[in-house]
Amino acid sequence: MRFYFVNPFKTLMLLFAAVFFVVVSGSLIIKGFTWRTQWDQIVDRNEIIVAVRESEGIYWPVGQEISGFERGILEEIETQLGISISTFAVRNLDDLYQALEVGAVDMAITGTSNPSDLFQKSLPYYVTSLGIVRKKNTDFETGDELVAGILDPLAHALPAQQLKSQYPNLEIQYEPGRLSAELMTLVDIGSLDLILLDERDFHLQQTVFPDLLFFPIESPSRDIRILFHSNHDGTLLSKVNNTIKSIQDSGLMVQMIDRYFGHAGEFDFVDNRTFERHMASRLPRYRAWFEQYAEQNNLDWRLLAAVAYQESHWRANAVSPTGVRGIMMVTQATAKDMGISNRSDPQQSIDAGSRYLSRLIDRVPEQITEPDRTWFALAAYNVGAGHVEDARKITEIEGGNPNIWIDVRKSLPKLALKSYYPWTTYGYARGNEPVVYVGNIRQYYEKMKKAFPKEGDSIQPDRLDQLPEAEVPIFQGL
Known part of the structure; x- marks a missing residue:
């Protein structure tokens, strides 16, 4: 049997070297996984992948474009972060x-108020309330089968x-996949x-x-936020939060x-029913002219028809106490200017009204963009x-933005106040009328x-089932 002398110092050094190797190797392995943040990986692929609920007002195909509030927020995030966004509708x-x-x-963007703690959440970008929707003139008892x-579902x-x-x-x-409109239809038909x-x-x-009513069931109101995986490192979340804050601070969110x-701010049940009846009974007589003259003047015929409804309820012989008349309520001066x-005569009136509205849109200062440009013209x-x-x-004197409708509409009623006359060129006006007028037409x-x-x-829109295999890491730095 052989015995080997063991040098304690040498053994200690070897042990230290082994431990050092393990620690360094482990550290390198760990760094290999955590070296890049979530944002680093997004920059590498130059793309943020987003799932968003497909619904009107959120993310919805309208003609040749995708429209909606959340769509607008995503566009701002894309612009401010300088990273392309691929959106998949769900x-x-x-x-x-x-x-x-x-x-x-x-x-992910649900567009619903989601208090769940299963996900990280952005700063709130909208506030709403949760409630039940039911038909008018219905009441429930505790023991009813409902x-x-x-x-x-979350x-x-x-x-x-x-x-x-x-x-x-x-x-x-x-039922998975139901739109809010579908659910409201099911309530409406019982x-x-x-x-x-x-x-x-x-x-x-x-x-x-x-025929449906909304009854809030929770207080206080709920926030709507963008959702992120609970294990992400927060680098994307931080940048999205900065963008949301920027949109809010600039006034763009409002x-x-x-x-x-x-x-959707004001709703008149009776007027809505009347409008629907007139849309079926009166509009067909004039629709071809609305389409013809709207196309000639680069307008949406549906907008032109909405203006005519506000003016006359689509009555060709309408006359106001001030002497304006016709389906578009044209003044004598405008009729002369437009050459009718x-x-x-409904055709002449629609012709003149469309040209006049188009001219007003063109006269709006060029720094005012759509859709505010149209609201100013109206x-x-x-x-x-x-x-x-x-x-x-x-608006400008009082510190508002004279180029956005939401600020100017607050100033219009002040045209009726004597204290504001020194600031005006054209004097008194019943300024509340155009505020109601534009709101109705909208x-x-x-x-x-x-x-x-x-x-x-x-x-x-691209659908969620068109996504490739899951590639976006869900663990920090993976």
């Missing part, structure tokens, strides 16, 4: 949550269970007794479903909210371009767009 929110969980997308539908699950404690015989149904819905979704569809939801001889059609300019001047225009969608092939 109707089944189960799929959206799963795509985020497995790392198939970098972030069927309730929900839109979001955000609405707990409130649905709380509602069930109030109505023990309540059956809760969730297939569902009620649905859980955010107030924002309700208002976007309200004019189509005048403009976007007005653009996409301003028409009979203001009560206000001028009602109260005169000079008074609109006076309101813009007041509602009629939205109704017209739904009733008469533009012809031609519509663009189709």
Whole structure:
């Protein structure tokens, strides 16, 4: 048997070297996995992958473009971060949550108020409330057998269970892929007794479903936020938060909210029903002329028709106490300027009104962009371009932005106040009238767009099932 002398110092050094090697190797391995942040990886591929709920007002194909409030936010994120965004539309929110969980997308937008702690969340970009939607003149007793539908299986699950404690015989149904409009249709035809819905979704569809009412069930209001995987390192989240804050601080968020939801702010049940009847009975007589003259003057015929409805309810022989007359309520001066001889002739009136509106749009200062440009022109059609300019001047003097409608519409009513006369060129005007006027036309225009969608092939958004295999890492630095 042989014995070997063991040098303690040498052994200690060898042991130290071995430990050092293990530590360094382990560190390198770990660094190999954590070296790049989520944002680094996004920059490498030059793309942020987003899943978003496909729904009107959020992300929705309109003609040859995708429209919606969240679509606008994504455009701002893309612009401010300088990174291309690939957006995949989702109707089944189960799929959206799963795509985020497995790392198939970098972030997800439901457009619903989601208090769940399963995901990291951005700063809030919108505030709404959760409630039940049911038909008018219906009431529920505690023991009634009821069927309730929900839109979001995660955000609405707990409130649905709380509602069930109030109505023990309540059956809760969730059918993947249902749009908010579909759920409201089911309530309207009696297939569902009620649905859980955010107030924002309700208002976007309200004019189509005048027999439905919204009743909030939670207080305080809920925030709407962008969702991120719970294990992400926060580098993308931080940049998105900075963008949201920038949009809010600049006032752009308020403009976007007005653009996409301003028409839904006021709703007149009786007027809405009257409009629908007139759309069926009166509009067909004049539609061809609206289309003809709108095309000649680079206008949307549905907007032109909405203006005519506000002016005369599509009555060719309408006459106001001030002497304006016809379907477009043309003044004598405008008729002379436009070269028409009979203001009560609907074709001549629509011809003159379309040219006059187009001229007003062209006269709006070039720094004012759409859709505000159109709202300014409509206000001028009602109260005169000079008074609109006076309101813009007041807006600027008081620190507002004279180039956005949401600021100027606050100043228009001040044209009726003597204290503001020194600031104006054209003096007194009933400035509240153009505010109501533009608001009404925006509602009629939205109704017209739904009733008469533009012809031609519509663009189709990329669907979630078109995603490649999940490639976006869900663990920090993986």
